[in-house]
Amino acid sequence: MRTALFLIVSSLLIAETPISFGLGEIPQRKWFIEVQKNHHDHGEIDSGIQLTLYHVHRTSSSSNLLVRDEARVQSFNYRRSILKSNTKIHAASTTSSNGARSTSRSSATAASTVLANRAKANSVGGGVDIGLNPGTSIGVANYYVKMGLGTPVNYYDMIVDTGSSLTWLQCKPCAVYCHPQAGPMYDPSTSTTHKYVTCSTSQCSALEAATLNPPMCSMLTNWCLYEASYGDHSYSIGYLTRDTMTLSSTSKPTLPGFVYGCGEDTQGLFGRSAGLIGFARNSLSLSAQLAPKYGYAFAYCLPTTSTPSSGSSQNRTGILTIGASLSYNYTNTETLANLAVPYQFTPMITDPDDPSLYYLRWTGMTVSGEPLNGVPPLRYRETSTIIDSGTVISRLPTSIYTALRDVFSQALSTTYQKAPSYSILDTCYYYKPKTSTTNHQKELMMKMWLGVPKVSMIFEGGAELQLGPENVLLEVTEGVSCLAFSANSDTNGIAIIGNHQQKTYRIIYDIANSKIGFAAGGCD
Structure with missing residues (x-):
């Protein structure tokens, strides 16, 4: 077996075409061992995909999970600052060494529009429900699915991420480093349908818009290499490849030729997952690749x-649905009737600096039906706001968070004793009221829930997230709950609606029609 060393360049390098490397061409950042591998070359609209979701209430590693959550938020802040900087550079530059120049930002926006229009024109429908599992069991604070890959198919624990575009997973022979993962590692040499993507393809060229890093090219094989890097210094580096993808072990719906990254150098805060599934608005995301079918x-x-009053800590189940028709409908479990999901919709906003993320226009916030003191309506509207499945705790601009924290503290401080801050959460209380004599934890927490004011987040068009105590509080240790919001004080920071505030809602991302919808009680 022949081997050669190829250099992986800085994540901030910008290039218009894939870069080919030989030894010693550029100062060293990281060596990537490229191995010559044996590999195989290798209409109708389906109803869709639907899988079951689970959630773990709390684990002993809550503090570590919150630290990782903060790292993710800083990654968004970093990403936003880089994109804004690139926009200024691109705006100032009208030509390049190759003549007229088009930026990856505008290309990404155009690609997203083309995909959406194509989905409308095809009038595709249906969908498939997919099982989504508790991320805490693999060391992450979000959710994952079992994704099948290869022929014959094997399944891998993959984090669902609406903030990422490229899907990637760890692959053998893992030439540099792979973090420990739950279950076996994907071995492309055992799949009869696996193929490497070459450097001249449109998928290779699309990597810069998907990852913010230029594609690279192997001089030895002409295979396309990717680098997915994140602001918290996590990264995955490897080959862009294709294989048959399967999302449901029951109905076995497949997507031949699914394009993804086969990582052989992955390090960072990925827990024990096999990798990430990208659901952002980009041509390489899973949702975009499935759009022609579903x-x-x-x-x-x-x-x-379950609520504390039930006396049970059993996990409830949730659903991930892929497909337009199935996303808008559900089956009543008692009557078996097919019913429309009662969504409240708000426009899906496109940020020209970063068109892949899911922005929406925030218009207000209330506590117990009253607007937050000292926060004018314009403050919400001028705040860039995204909804994200991978962030746990919602982040608010400091001025809005401070107003929320103050009114929340007023509601609880007369009855409950303040507890020390916990990781990124600075407003915490002990369950046990100052005058209580009982030590029954579930009873105490239920009483606290009854005293928690209802918080509502309101969006353009009247769509509203009405947050109950399970969305407002986070139990961090036995006997202590904290306000499940935090401030994002970064000057380039954005407001982020995290998954803790999304729980129990059915949320639809209708990219084809540029709208986001919320339906209460969607897990019932």
Whole structure:
């Protein structure tokens, strides 16, 4: 077996075409061992995909999970600052060494529009429900699915991420480093349908818009290499490849030729997952690649645990749905009737600096029906706001967070004793009221829930997330709950609606029609 060393360049390098490398061409950042591998060359609209979701209420590693959550938010801040900087550079530059120059930002926006229009024109429908599992069992604070890959198919634990475009997973022979993962590692040499993507393809060229890093090219094989890097210094580096993808072990719907990254150098805060599934608005995302088959829409419901009064800590189930028709409808479990999901819709906003993320226009916030003191309506509207499945705790601009924290503290401080801050959460209380004599934890938490004011987040068009105590509080240790919001004080920071606030809602991302919808009680 022949081997050669190829250099992986800085994630901030910008290039218009894939870069080919030989030894010693550029100062060293990281060596990537490229191995010559044996590999195989290798209409109708389906109803869709639907899988079951689970959620774990709390684990002993809550503090570590919150630290990782903060790292993700800083990654968004970093990404936003880089994109804004690139926009200024591109705006100032009208030509390049190759003549007229088009930026990856405008290309990404155009690609997203083309995909959406194509989905409308095809009038595709249907969908498939997919099982979504608790990320805490693999060391992450979000949700994952079992994704099948290869022929014959094997299944891998993949994090669902609406903030990422490229899907990637760890692959043998893992030439540099792979983090420990749950279950076996994908071995492309055992799949009869696996193929490497070459450097001249449109998929290779699309990598810069998907990852913010230029594609690279192997001089030895002409295979396309990718680098997915994140602001928290996590990254995955490897080959862009194709294989048959399967999302449901029951109905076995497949997508031949699914394009993804086969990582042989992955390090960072990925827990014990095999990799990430990208659901952002980009041509390489899973949702975009499935759009011709199922429609350019997906929905999910993130569950929460049983209420304290039930005396049970059993996990409830949730659903990830891929497909336009199935995302808009559900089957009543008692009557078996097919019913429309009662969504409240708000426009899906496109940020020209970063068109892949799901922006929406925030217009207000209330506590117990009253607007937050000292926060004018314009403050919400001028705040860039995204909804994200991978962020746990919602982040708010400091001025809005401070107003929310103050009114929340006023509601609880007269009855409950303040507890120390916990990781990124600075407003925490002990369950046990100052005057209580009982030590029954579930009873105490239920009483606290009854005293928690209802918080509502309101969006353009009247769509509203009405947050109950399970969305407002986070139990961090036994006997202590904290306000499940935090401030994002970064000057380039954005407001982020995290998955803790999304729980129990069915949320649809209708990319084809540029709208986001919320339906209460979607996990029931």
